[in-house]
Amino acid sequence: MLKIPQMAKSINKKVYIKKISYSAPFTWLKQGVEDFTKCPALALFYGTLFTSFTYFYWDFLSHSPTLSDIAAPLLAMVVIIFGPISAMAMYDASKRLSNGEELSFRSILTVIKSAFKANGSYPSLFLSIILIVIAIMWMVFTPLIYAILNTDTFVNQNQTIIEAILNDIINFNNPLFLIIYGIFTAVTAWISFMISWFSFPMVLDQNIDPFTAANTSIRTALANKIVMLIWVPIVGIIVLASLLTPYFLGMVVTVPVLAHATWHAYKSLINKLE
Template sequence: MSIHNLPANKVSLDDEIIIRHVDANIILDWLHAGVTDIHLGGKASLFYGIIFAATGVIIHAVFAENYWLLAGLSTGFFLLGPFLAMGLYDLSRRMESGEPPSLRPTLIAWLPNLVNIMLFTVLLIFVFLAWAGLSMSIFAHFFHGAEPTFIDVVISVFTFKQPTFLLIYFSAGAVFAAFIFSISVIAMPLMLDRNTSAWTAAITSLRTCARNPITMTLWAGCIVVLVGFGLATNFLGLILTMPVVGHASWHVYRQLIVIKE
């Protein structure tokens, strides 16, 4: 069936949305599906990976001298990942329906549900800015208003010179990341696929995480590892790891959510 002929009726909380319970070993299937979609998507998939990597390089180049700001922007940038991966979700959706992989239609995949996707994206941006501001405040507090160098931060991390700084910084980051993950892991694919409202999508995502707490926590951990690898390779690894995450996230949605017509 062509993707253009798929039902686009609006889904609300009044419709029956069934959330499946799955075992944690399904994560391997999600990762395998993500890798398979990269292979099938070819240049279209790698295009999005290059965008992620290039954005990371630009952020690093512009703010390299202000690591206290760079840390918040680099990690916070990936809070916007659910929106930036929209094209990857659409590419997986189209390939699943039997269409050949093509980059052009994925670039405007968000247009049919523009208002709700933009509302959700504004929320992501707000959280991104809040985290960037908090990150700078934490650095300023523990480094006494100075602008620490990269070496200063590395020494603090590996020598536990400032254990309170590490505890507060990473705990705060984890709270922001957990919030974004919980409301968006299902939300963006659902809004793309079924034209749902931002509210319905966010609530469904939260319910999905509550229904599968262990599996979704482990899946979040996989995302952290894949993104962390990309960052550790001077962003080059993101060319592959971000498409894996994006494509796999589509299959997470497809295997966890059933909507009765």
């Protein structure tokens, strides 16, 4: 049963956000590395679990006769949905380290339990549901957009709509579809990122409802557009480089570091509920 917290106190209150320098993302990364070195056992435990799940899921998709064509977008979708909630333990670890606590391997269960009990399990799960709904909308609208904008590729060939879409993307057919679908996909990913960027750390740190957390995360991203435009490519490059390592082993280190860095980004941009 979900533990629904009492969050009435957050109604009619505001969360004040800050504007920071463009060099902040590099400071966050430095702080993420520092937190990693302070609790390496916990970070590596989380990194190994996340990497193992990601690799085996990719292996399953890439060898599936029906899903191999869309393995990459499905993997990206799952990481976007479950990455933030799975990082809750790393957020809690950074919070404890900021408070002067020392963490060891024995602290793993304590940190994990604390992360998901903070403010109840309801807000973080609800935020995950929001991301799942966005992902489903992306999957539903993809063939719809193609059906409206296709130039007889699907009609004239004996192929599934997924094969037709991939064929158009790979061969740069149907430019109008590629442009509109590219914009649609980018906007969907952008919205997902803005919602999840700070909402998960926020529901861990404060007694706040998921709607206020998501709204605050979006407001923060929009108020710091340049910083976000710097941070997103940094994260993308780090994650892509990690995925290019054998068995995705680079993610064992980079994912915990990015999770720790996200916590410090949240603390540097968002004040307490007032």
